[in-house]
Amino acid sequence: MTPSARLSAAIELVAAVDAAPRKPADAVANDFFRDRRYIGSGDRRAVSERAWAVLRGRRRLAWWLERVGARVNPRLLVAASLILDGWTLSGVAQSFSGGRFGPTPLNPDEQAQLAELEGHTLEHPKMPQAVKLEVPDWILPLLRARFGHELNAEMAAMALPAPLDLRVNLLKATLPEVQAALAGEGIEAVPTALSPWGLRVEGRRPVSTGKAFRDGLVEIQDEGSQILAALVGAAPDMRVVDFCAGAGGKTLALAMVMANRGHIVACDVSAPRLDAAVKRLRRAGIHNVERHLVAPGDKWAKRRAGGFDRVLVDAPCTGTGTWRRNPDARLRLVEQDLRELVPKQAGILEQASRLVRKGGRLVYATCSVLQEENEAQVQAFLSAHPEFSIVPLADAWALPGQAPCSGPFLALTPRRHGTDAFFGAVLERAT
Structure with a gap:
């Protein structure tokens, strides 16, 4: 051309x-x-x-x-x-x-x-701040409340293109083996800073057409998403639910951590999304996952109340943490979206919590930076459910090195951690 x-x-x-x-x-x-x-x-x-x-x-x-x-x-x-x-x-x-x-x-x-x-x-210099930051006017006060004096720096990092992150499938290969396989395809990948299973590729590269991807050695997954999967604390022989599984990105990571043992149920309200997970599970060599389509009036969760060691709720959200990958989403987001999502998240969290056994853990996560979807959502849930309590991030952290955030919750941002922005809270049910 x-x-x-x-x-x-x-x-x-x-x-x-x-x-x-x-x-x-x-x-x-x-x-x-x-x-x-x-x-x-x-x-x-x-x-x-x-x-x-x-x-x-x-x-x-x-x-x-x-x-x-x-x-x-x-x-x-x-x-x-x-x-x-x-x-x-x-x-x-x-x-x-x-x-x-x-x-x-x-x-x-x-x-x-x-x-x-x-x-x-x-x-x-005459541009309004919301214009400079490329965000809708209505969301600016919420972002100020979240980031304070660091708002401009955080939004500048979110305006940069995101790298391509991969998760090595340890069921099939080690990280050095996958690095070598990618190098053979002309793709240079370096280990990520926080996830021990992560590799990072700068720029846009056709990873999904290569042999390493086709053979299931790697999956495309942001490092922050990998960390959230690790935060679940899943282990072999556990019973785990990925309650909003989508196309199964975190389900795949959980199955790997569980060494293809135990039992995972991937739930979602979308049949096409669950169907899309089948090919990915097969390519990764995973066979400990059951899919369940959540439908109105579904009795599945009621019949399995208290039956799982870990329940992950990666809740539908505004997606404000993924703006560096989806810059168009900034201006597509309207205030009504947030008003509708907050009660929806609360309902999903309520429903999923019933699946957690005594002594088990509920992990609530979003790819949002807004307090309304994150800390406020968790505090409202805890107020209504005294049987649950927060497991501080430092205690829930199971990866090498110290936890990347100092507070009780996981709160990743592109500026501070080089990942998409993710929130994660680990809640434990009293025995």
């Missing part, structure tokens, strides 16, 4: 994301490139990088365009991102030349508006 054709494709991809406001951008991009198999890997990377630059700077780019009286649309968002990245107007105009497969030429109004952006960067 020519540079102009790449820009045209980036404009189309941003428009496709805009046209699917409730669909994650990475899923939109997968469909976009699947329908355009003629776009090679190098071109795909260039198109994605430009589109993601727009998504990561969407509020600031829109602020600039509105400031100069321009329309906010995919075409001008891409053009503005180039100007504010240091391109000259003449360079942009040359790329928007109307040539074969390229964007149509800039009209006189567009040229005049973009000319006002020349010499500027994406930041401007």
Whole structure:
């Protein structure tokens, strides 16, 4: 593809994301490139990088365009991102030349508006803080309450692209063996800082098409998610429930920790998500997992009350901790989402708690940074359930080295720990 054709494709991809406001951008991009198999890997990377630059700077780019009286649309968002990245107007105009497969030429109004952006960067001192931080206005007070004076630094870290983290499947290979296998595929991977099963790959690499992945030696899983799985404290021969299992990422890690022994029940309300776990379990060589579809009026949990040593509740949440991977999710999130999620989380936690045996543990987790979904949720549950008490993180920590957080809960952030932001609380039921 020519540079102009790449820009045209980036404009189309941003428009496709805009046209699917409730669909994650990475899923939109997968469909976009699947329908355009003629776009090679190098071109795909260039198109994605430009589109993601727009998504990561969407509020600031829109602020600039509105400031100069321009329309906010995919075409001008891409053009503005180039100007504010240091391109000259003449360079942009040359790329928007109307040539074969390229964007149509800039009209006189567009040229005049973009000319006002020349010499500027994406930041401007007059921008409101929510615009600078690329977050909705309504969530800014909640983020301030969570991070205080560290808010700007935390959000800056969350604005950076995330690395690719892998979890080594110890049921099939050791970490050095997997490192060597990946190196043989031309992929350099280094051990993660906190997870003893983790490997980190910088940039976007086609790991899922390689032999190591196909043979089940590795799974794609953020280091923070690996740590949450470890926090469950599962061991061989235990009975464990992954209550909101989804496609089974943490289920796979639990099965590995349990050496493929004991019994795991992966529960979810979505049949497609549970079905997606089957292939992953088979590839990993796991056979101690039972799947259960949770349906309205389901008596399954009632019949198995008090029957499990560990219950993990990775609750549905705002996903604010994954914004570095899903920058588009920032502006898709609305206040109503949080209002609906908080009681939903409380209901799930209530239901899952009944499965925990006396002396067993309930682990509540989210990929959110908001106190309303995390600490406040746990405190409300404990107020209603005095039979449960907090196991301090230092006591629940079972990985090498000291626990990465000083408080009673796990609270990972990209800035402090280099992972996605995760929250985890370990609660023990009195004997």
